[in-house]
Amino acid sequence: MKKWNLIVDVAECTNCNLCALATQDEYSGNEWPGVAAEMPRHGHRWIDIKRKERGQVPQVDVAYLPVMCQHCDDAPCMKVAKDGAVTKRADGIVIIDPVKARGQKQIVEACPFDAVFWNEEKQLPQAWPFDAHLLDAGWKEPRAATACPTGAIRAVNVEDEEMTAIRARDGLEQLKPEAGVKPRVWYRNLYRYTKCMVAGTVAATIDGQEECIEGAAVTLRRGDATVGTATTDAFGDFRIDRLEPDSGTYALTIEKEGFPARTLDVAVTDSITIGTVTL
Numbered sequence: 178m179k180k181w182n183l184i185v186d187v188a189e190c191t192n193c194n195l196c197a198l199a200t201q202d203e204y205s206g207n208e209w210p211g212v213a214a215e216m217p218r219h220g221h222r223w224i225d226i227k228r229k230e231r232g233q234v235p236q237v238d239v240a241y242l243p244v245m246c247q248h249c250d251d252a253p254c255m256k257v258a259k260d261g262a263v264t265k266r267a268d269g270i271v272i273i274d275p276v277k278a279r280g281q282k283q284i285v286e287a288c289p290f291d292a293v294f295w296n297e298e299k300q301l302p303q304a305w306p307f308d309a310h311l312l313d314a315g316w317k318e319p320r321a322a323t324a325c326p327t328g329a330i331r332a333v334n335v336e337d338e339e340m341t342a343i344r345a346r347d348g349l350e351q352l353k354p355e356a357g358v359k360p361r362v363w364y365r366n367l368y369r370y371t372k373c374m375v376a377g378t379v380a381a382t383i384d385g386q387e388e389c390i391e392g393a394a395v396t397l398r399r400g401d402a403t404v405g406t407a408t409t410d411a412f413g414d415f416r417i418d419r420l421e422p423d424s425g426t427y428a429l430t431i432e433k434e435g436f437p438a439r440t441l442d443v444a445v446t447d448s449i450t451i452g453t454v455t456l
C-alpha cells in the first residue's frame with residue numbers, strides 16, 4: 178500500500194513563505210467537508226516557517242524550518258481525541274474531523290510539534306491535512322509542494338519499504354525523534370536547525386601586517402576523539418558543524434606550517450563564532 182510522505186530540505190528553504198501562502202489560499206474562505214473547515218484569516222500557521230540564526234557576526238548563518246502536521250503513524254492527537262474525531266487514512270494522512278473535533282481543545286495540547294491551531298470562533302482544532310481533498314481529486318502533490326520555488330518541499334507516495342530506502346539514501350531525519358510518534362514528514366539537512374557550529378578566522382602577523390591564513394588545519398577534539406576538522410579558506414575562515422548543543426568544552430587546535438600551533442578551549446552551549454585567532 179502506497180502512503181504519503183513529505184520531504185523537507187532545510188538547506189533549500191529561503192523563507193519565501195509561498196508554501197504557507199498557498200495553504201492559506203486553499204483553506205481561507207473554503208470548506209472542504211470531511212477534511213477541513215475554513216482556516217481563519219489570522220493567527221493560524223498550518224505551515225509555519227521557523228527561523229534559527231547560528232553564530233555571531235561576521236560568520237552567521239540562518240536556517241528556515243517549515244513545520245506542519247507531521248501525519249504521525251503513532252499520533253498523540255488521535256489518542257486524546259474522543260468520538261473518532263482524529264483518524265488516519267490508509268494512505269497515511271491524519272485528518273482532524275471538522276465536525277467531530279468541535280470543542281476538543283485537548284487535541285491542540287497533545288501535539289508535540291505545536292502543529293494544531295485552535296479556531297476560537299468555531300471552537301475547533303485545525304492542522305494542515307496534507308491537502309487530502311486535492312490528492313483525492315488526482316493532484317500529484319499538495320499545494321505547498323507545487324508552490325515551493327526551490328524544491329525544498331516535495332511529497333512522495335510510496336510503500337513504506339521504499340521510503341525506508343529513500344531515507345537511508347538521502348539522510349532524512351525526523352523532527353523530535355525523542356517524541357516517538359513516527360512522523361511521515363522527513364527532513365534533510367536538519368542539522369542546519371538543530372545542531373551547532375564553531376566558526377572563526379585564523380590570522381598571523383607577517384612583516385608587521387595582520388594577514389589571513391589560508392590552508393590552516395583546524396581540529397576539534399574532546400579527549401582523544403576528533404569531533405570535527407576544517408581547513409581555513411582564502412579569508413582565513415573555518416567552520417566545524419553538526420555539534421550537539423550544550424555538549425560541553427572542546428579543544429580547538431589550529432596548525433599551519435611555519436607558525437606555532439595554537440590550542441584553545443571552546444565551550445559549546447549554542448553555535449559560537451570565536452573571532453580571530455592569531456598564530
Ligand code: SF4
Pocket residue numbers: 245246247248249252253254255271287288289290291292293304358
Ligand atoms: S503532528 Fe500533531 S496533529 Fe499532526 S498527526 Fe502528529 S500529533 Fe497529530
Ligand code: SF4
Pocket residue numbers: 189190191192193194195196197226241243324325326327328329330
Ligand atoms: S515555499 Fe519552499 S522555500 Fe519558500 S518558505 Fe516554503 S519551503 Fe521554504
